[in-house]
Amino acid sequence: xxxxxxxxxxxxxxxxxxxxxxxxxxxxxxxxxxxxxxxxxxxxxxxxxxxxxxxxxxxxxxxxxxxxxxxxxxxxxxxxxxxxxxxxxxxxxxxxxxxxxxxxxxxxxxxxxxxxxxxxxxxxxxxxxxxxxxxxxxxxxxxxxxxxxxxxxxxxxxxxxxxxxxxxxxxxxxxxxxxxxxxxxxxxxxxxxxxxxxxxxxxxxxxxxxxxxxxxxxxxxxxxxxxxxxxxxxxxxxxxxxxxxxxxxxxxxxxxxxxxxxxxxxxxxxxxxxxxxxxxxxxxxxxxxxxxxxxxxxxxxxxxxxxxxxxxxxxxxxxxxxxxxxxxxxxxxxxxxxxxxxxxxxxxxxxxxxxxxxxxxxxxxxxxxxxxxxxxxxxxxxxxxxxxxxxxxxxxxxxxxxxxxxxxxxxxxxxxxxxxxxxxxxxxxxxxxxxxxxxxxxxxxxxxxxxxxxxxxxxxxxxx
Amino acid sequence: xxxxxxxxxxxxxxxxxxxxxxxxxxxxxxxxxxxxxxxxxxxxxxxxxxxxxxxxxxxxxxxxxxxxxxxxxxxxxxxxxxxxxxxxxxxxxxxxxxxxxxxxxxxxxxxxxxxxxxxxxxxxxxxxxxxxxxxxxxxxxxxxxxxxxxxxxxxxxxxxxxxxxxxxxxxxxxxxxxxxxxxxxxxxxxxxxxxxxxxxxxxxxxxxxxxxxxxxxxxxxxxxxxxxxxxxxxxxxxxxxxxxxxxxxxxxxxxxxxxxxxxxxxxxxxxxxxxxxxxxxxxxxxxxxxxxxxxx
Numbered sequence: 180x181x182x183x184x185x186x187x188x189x190x191x192x193x194x195x196x197x198x199x200x201x202x203x204x205x206x207x208x209x210x211x212x213x214x215x216x217x218x219x220x221x222x223x224x225x226x227x228x229x230x231x232x233x234x235x236x237x238x239x240x241x242x243x244x245x246x247x248x249x250x251x252x253x254x255x256x257x258x259x260x261x262x263x264x265x266x267x268x269x270x271x272x273x274x275x276x277x278x279x280x281x282x283x284x285x286x287x288x289x290x291x292x293x294x295x296x297x298x299x300x301x302x303x304x305x306x307x308x309x310x311x312x313x314x315x316x317x318x319x320x321x322x323x324x325x326x327x328x329x330x331x332x333x334x335x336x337x338x339x340x341x342x343x344x345x346x347x348x349x350x351x352x353x354x355x356x357x358x359x360x361x362x363x364x365x366x367x368x369x370x371x372x373x374x375x376x377x378x379x380x381x382x383x384x385x386x387x388x389x390x391x392x393x394x395x396x397x398x399x400x401x402x403x404x405x406x407x408x409x410x411x412x413x414x415x416x417x418x419x420x421x422x423x424x425x426x427x428x429x430x431x432x433x434x435x436x437x438x439x440x441x442x443x444x445x446x447x448x449x450x451x452x453x454x455x456x457x458x459x460x461x462x463x464x465x466x467x468x469x470x471x472x473x474x475x476x477x478x479x480x481x482x483x484x485x486x487x488x489x490x491x492x493x494x495x496x497x498x499x500x501x502x503x504x505x506x507x508x509x510x511x512x513x514x515x516x517x518x519x520x521x522x523x524x525x526x527x528x529x530x531x532x533x534x535x536x537x538x539x540x541x542x543x544x545x546x547x548x549x550x551x552x553x554x555x556x557x558x559x560x561x562x563x564x565x566x567x568x569x570x571x572x573x574x575x576x577x578x579x580x581x582x583x584x585x586x587x588x589x590x591x592x593x594x595x596x597x598x599x600x601x602x603x604x605x606x607x608x609x610x611x612x613x614x615x616x617x618x619x620x621x622x623x624x625x626x627x628x629x630x631x632x633x634x635x636x637x638x639x640x641x642x643x
Numbered sequence: 644x645x646x647x648x649x650x651x652x653x654x655x656x657x658x659x660x661x662x663x664x665x666x667x668x669x670x671x672x673x674x675x676x677x678x679x680x681x682x683x684x685x686x687x688x689x690x691x692x693x694x695x696x697x698x699x700x701x702x703x704x705x706x707x708x709x710x711x712x713x714x715x716x717x718x719x720x721x722x723x724x725x726x727x728x729x730x731x732x733x734x735x736x737x738x739x740x741x742x743x744x745x746x747x748x749x750x751x752x753x754x755x756x757x758x759x760x761x762x763x764x765x766x767x768x769x770x771x772x773x774x775x776x777x778x779x780x781x782x783x784x785x786x787x788x789x790x791x792x793x794x795x796x797x798x799x800x801x802x803x804x805x806x807x808x809x810x811x812x813x814x815x816x817x818x819x820x821x822x823x824x825x826x827x828x829x830x831x832x833x834x835x836x837x838x839x840x841x842x843x844x845x846x847x848x849x850x851x852x853x854x855x856x857x858x859x860x861x862x863x864x865x866x867x868x869x870x871x872x873x874x875x876x877x878x879x880x881x882x883x884x885x886x887x888x889x890x891x892x893x894x895x896x897x898x899x900x901x902x903x904x905x906x907x908x909x910x911x912x913x914x915x916x917x918x919x920x921x922x923x924x925x926x927x928x929x930x931x932x933x934x935x936x937x938x939x
Contacts, residue, residue: 192672195697390699541784542793555787557779584789597772597779599788 197390199316200453202299203309203445207472209286216287217296225341228348233565240350246593252526253593255563257533261525268518273398275511277405279503281412285399285465291391292465294342294384295451298335305331309448335385336377343377389452392465399462408493409502413466415446415457415488416496423457428481439483446470446488456488531564534620536634544637551579551603552638558598558618562590569623572598575631576617579605587623602636609638649724656723660713667706753923761810761926765934774931777924781916790935795894795911800935803891807880808936814929818917823883827908828867836863841901847876848890883911 204210230237232250239248247254254261276283285292306312306327318324348356351369359365365373383391392399406412420440426432440457447455449469454461456470474488492501537557545553562568569589574580584600602616616636622628644652673684673695686693720728756770764770779788785796792798797805805823806816828837836859842852843860865874871884878886885893893911894904917925 191674191695192700193695193697194671194700194703197699197701387701390701394699394702537788539783539788542787545793555783555789555791555793557783557788583791597776599775599779599783599790601787601789601791 198453200389200451201309201312201448202451202469203448203473204299204303205449205469205472207475209468210472213287213292213296213467217293220288220290220293221297225345228345228353236352236354238349239352242350251565252529253531253563253565255533255561257561257563258529261522261529264518264522264525268515268522271511271515271518274405275508275515277402278407278410278507278511281406281410282402282464282466283411285392285402286467289465291383291388291396292467294380295388297338298384298388301334301338302331305334332385335381339377339381339385340373342380343373343375346376347372389463389465392452393463399465403462405507407505407507409505411490411492412460413456413464413468413471413488414460414491414493414496415440416486416491417457417459420457420487439478439481439487441477441481443477445473445477449473530622530628530630531562532570532620532622532628532630533561533563534618534630534632535559535561536618536632538635538637544639546606546639547603550606551581552606552609552636553583553601553603554616554636555599555601556634558596558600558632560588560590560596560598560620562592562594562596565592567591567594571621571623573619573621574602574616575619576615577604577608579603579608580616604636604638606638609636610641611638612640613637644725651724653724653726656717660710664707664710667703671703749923753921753926756930757923757926761814761930761933762937764926764930765937767930770927770930771934774927774929774934777920777928778931781920782928790932795909797893798891799932801891802936803886803889804880805878805883805885805893808933810929810933812880813932814925816913817920817925817928817932818915820915821883821911821913823909823911823913825871825884825904825909825911827906829906832863832867832905836860837902837905840864840868840905841898844876844887844901845898847888850890 227238228236232248235248237248237250241247245256247258273284302312306315315324315327344356344360345353347369350372356365356369359369387395416439418438420438422437423440423442424432424435424437425442426435426437446457447453449472450456451467451469452463452465454463456464468490470488471490475485478485478487495501535558537559539555539557542555545555547553558572560570562570567589569587572582572586572588574582581603582600583603585598588596588598590596614636616634618632618634620630620632683692684695717723717726718728719730720732722728752773756764756767756773759767759770778786778790782790786792786799787796790799797803802808804812806812806821832840839856839860840863841860842856843858843864845852846854846857864872864876869876871879871882872887873879873884876887878884885891890896892900894900894909920928
């Protein structure tokens with residue numbers, strides 16, 4: 180027994196505890212750019228639900244009613260194709276920007292980056308800079324640590340709750356939501372969603388941070404497929420930097436065989452994903468350019484040229500010229516522009532009307548004494564616009580067609596009218612047993628929008 | 644489920660959950676001596692070596708959480724054989740809840756409309772629209788979406804009523820249904836007599852007919868048909884016997900169709916919908932049907 184114990188082989192865990200990263204905050208051109216995008220994007224996010232349009236929330240995605248108000252247009256589930264197209268445009272846009280400028284999205288615009296940045300500001304406000312944070316975490320629990328941690332998490336949770344509340348405000352009128360929170364009178368689902376999105380914000384931006392980019396984000400994994408040697412990347416100039424090493428300020432380091440890198444590890448300390456950019460291009464790099472800003476500062480202090488770490492391309496690193504215009508960028512650009520043009524064309528020519536033709540199924544057709552064939556239909560006419568409209572109905576394609584039922588009607592904004600009607604067509608005019616019939620509905624306002632819905636008209640078998 | 648299948652499901656579910664846990668537990672570590680200094684696992688496939696890039700531990704914990712979730716689900720909801728689950732959730736229960744929720748929305752409207760007599764309610768656009776939607780859902784199969792009827796099924800938009808057209812009569816037809824029987828006279832009447840009858844009822848509706856035959860037919864009518872259709876052939880709403888003088892023909896207007904009706908008779912049935920629709924909906928459908936021939 181004891182012998183077996185001695186021979187026991189030690190085991191290694193295949194799951195590692197995630198190392199906490201303490202990114203140092205940087206000041207520089209790219210950091211200022213990120214501060215700008217953070218304020219811009221978060222500003223849009225938090226302000227938009229408060230905008231009003233015609234006495235109504237300007238953007239309100241009313242899921243229970245299945246109506247999606249975007250300023251002057253109301254979209255319906257029938258308009259799903261526009262959303263699909265919009266998402267395709269976003270995807271192609273991502274490809275396009277990636278091909279031109281690498282992971283621009285990750286570094287400046289991704290919600291994960293934007294909210295993480297905000298959470299780090301809060302953290303730094305309460306706990307201090309990188310070194311102070313590391314010290315605090317190493318300290319045993321005491322009144323100071325307890326106070327600081329409580330303060331940080333309280334601020335985080337408050338900010339996360341406001342974020343969750345705002346998110347739900349896109350789906351449920353935000354002002355009433357606020358009153359509901361104050362009166363504690365929200366339904367269980369509103370509490371649930373506010374809670375869930377708050378938790379997601381707190382978890383993703385406060386806790387998981389770079390773990391989201393490293394292990395969850397699909398884009399981080401497939402973006403390399405869109406990279407080529409002309410894509411903008413953040414890169415350390417190995418030729419110039421190596422051999423890295425410490426040196427005195429005014430020493431003739433080149434004589435010692437040293438490069439420009441003083442091995443101060445600032446680029447590692449500022450990195451939000453905890454990598455060393457000097458190891459080369461890595462999938463973890465979200466191209467935030469913090470290392471560029473900090474290295475430029477160091478180079479300045481040392482009196483060296485800036486740009487030891489810089490935005491560059493693989494081609495230009497190797498001394499070749501970078502091609503901005505290349506088949507990939509042409510393809511993505513033309514696709515992107517084409518899709519955007521299609522999208523706006525479709526929106527501009529969209530008829531805010533939907534018609535469903537439902538033929539009575541139980542009876543093939545009726546014959547009248549005078550030899551007309553009758554089919555009965557229900558037309559479901561949906562007015563998708565934001566105002567009540569008058570409409571006129573007619574039938575296309577038949578000389579003798581007659582509508583027995585209302586042909587002029589009014590539908591309220593967002594209303595559905597069930598229109599039962601009977602259509603008679605002379606038997607002589609019917610070529611086949613099953614014929615196409617077109618119901619044309621014209622909006623009787625300035626737009627004169629017309630919608631044509633197709634149905635089937637059944638008749639008797641033709642005697643040869 | 645029988646006892647056998649009950650345990651069959653329980654055992655398979657248990658094996659699956661334990662199996663998942665076992666697999667996770669078993670593969671979460673590897674023996675130290677397999678990990679070489681190079682940071683590889685020591686596995687080589689066709690000259691390709693496998694790096695040991697450990698997944699974060701929270702990833703593993705999420706796997707465990709799914710197992711806990713699964714067990715929690717099986718405790719709360721039905722899933723483990725015949726076990727009903729602590730929450731007592733059932734499909735029927737959910738249906739009843741949803742029906743109750745819908746009723747909570749519609750019942751106040753129904754109650755409001757039920758207080759208004761049909762004649763008055765027929766001028767209320769909302770009530771008529773609601774009635775129309777119920778009609779095109781429930782009644783369209785026989786009467787057509789436009790309520791103009793089909794062969795054998797009456798047109799509800801004209802003033803001709805088999806069982807009477809006042810609101811109470813319409814409602815009675817909907818709630819309790821109607822059965823209309825026209826007996827066949829093939830055995831009792833000769834082909835000639837039937838032909839004469841056809842000429843006579845054609846004449847009643849103002850069609851051009853053979854006057855001599857119609858005259859002969861009138862005698863047969865008085866003997867055989869007047870019992871139900873009335874001596875003046877105006878019909879009888881107590882029996883659902885149609886008025887034969889208005890040129891509205893339930894089973895076809897051609898002389899051939901009318902002859903067929905006399906020979907073979909007809910059994911017509913309007914199903915009772917009172918229980919299916921309930922009081923509120925019945926009232927609204929009545930209003931809609933009434934409005935079709937009484938609007939303005």
